Amino acid sequence: MNSGIKVFEVDKEKLAVTFSYNSKIVEKIKKIDGRIWDQEQKRWVIPNNSVSINQLAKLFEKEGIIWADEINYPSGHDAYSLDxxxxxxxxxxxxxxxxxxxxxxxxxxxxxxxxxxxxxxxxxxxxxxxxxxxxxxxxxxxxxxxxxxxxxxxxxxxxxxxxxxLDKEKVDFNIPRPKKERKLPNILSQEEVLTILQSLKNKKHRALLFLIYSAGLRVGEVVRLKIEDIDSKRMLIHIRQGKGRKDRYTILSEAALNILREYVRVERPQKWLFPGGKEGNFLTERSVQRVFENALKDAKIIKKASVHTLRHSFATHLLEGGTDLRYIQELLGHNSSKTTEIYTHVSKTNLSKIESPLDSLIKGS
CATH class of the missing domain: 1.10.150.130 (Tyrosine recombinase, N-terminal domain)
Structure with missing residues (x-):
């Protein structure tokens, strides 16, 4: 059985290698020049260059590796090459x-x-x-x-x-699709969200995460916002061509608007609200992920979470505050109400009304 070796880009200089613990795999990883063990993230890190990538591919040729799409990985020594x-x-x-x-x-x-x-x-x-x-x-x-x-x-x-x-009609006939996994999202409490937001010092980073949580944005949506998408008179954010090529409006928080104004006054962005390192480009999604990862660390929150967790938390906190599920569906841009209904399974509103039989037993004794 494969140990699930996965490789993804940390930044332009480093790649992360993750897998279920296996002493034989660890022995092989240690043969790669420049490798280090990242104690905080519990993963191996290797240089992001062709030498390290080729070393890794050759060492784990038999086991197989799941490479992230952004990595130009080799096909292996004996692998079939694209002609x-x-x-x-x-x-x-x-x-x-x-x-x-x-x-x-x-x-x-x-x-x-x-x-x-x-x-x-x-x-x-x-x-x-x-x-x-x-x-x-x-x-x-x-x-x-x-x-x-x-x-x-x-x-x-x-x-x-x-x-x-290839014009091979109906070729996937009788090939069953894997059953869709039903996983509940991780949710941050309102106190945890506040701690994360308060840990941010950089104005651009503050504006990014404040907007994501306050409006339930996807990371791909926030980086593509333009100045004109912020409607401060109607207190709305115009999301253009979000997931599924759909436009929608979502709410603009007054607190987030104040943070945003402070950021714009200092940084003065032109076309994109959050410009990237390359002139004329918006910020990369990976950059936002790193901002959140650092904020999570600074806030000393050990719960497993990503930027998308802020979107899940936004929806759950609205539901717990009494907002109708249909409005939440519209704000999030979900096609089906079934997608939005997942938040009813993680909301504490109804669960908090249920008393554990242990508490009843103790109280009655």
């Missing part, structure tokens, strides 16, 4: 998913799935069969121990590859 036919296939795939209107993030994910599939199967495109999909799905679920959401996305990308690019 001109396969590169043409990826080009055609890219055109089709662009015409379908998929977002840049989704296009990148789908192309990554197709590339990994071709490298795994080691066949020219015209020889690909339905059985190859089943083989790959079993590999993802049993050996790589990928999440069902990840495997489902891989299957969706391969369906487009076979149906629209």
């Amino acid at each position: 001109s036919d396969e590169n043409q296939l990826l080009t055609e795939m890219g055109k089709i998913i662009t015409l379908k209107g998929y977002s840049l993030k989704t296009r990148k994910a789908y192309l990554g799935h197709v590339k990994r599939f071709i490298e795994f199967i080691k066949k020219p495109p015209y020889q690909l069969e339905k059985e190859d999909i089943s083989k790959y799905m079993l590999f993802l679920l049993e050996e790589q121990e990928s999440s069902h959401a990840y495997a489902n996305q891989a299957l969706s990308s391969l369906k487009i590859l076979y149906d629209s690019v």
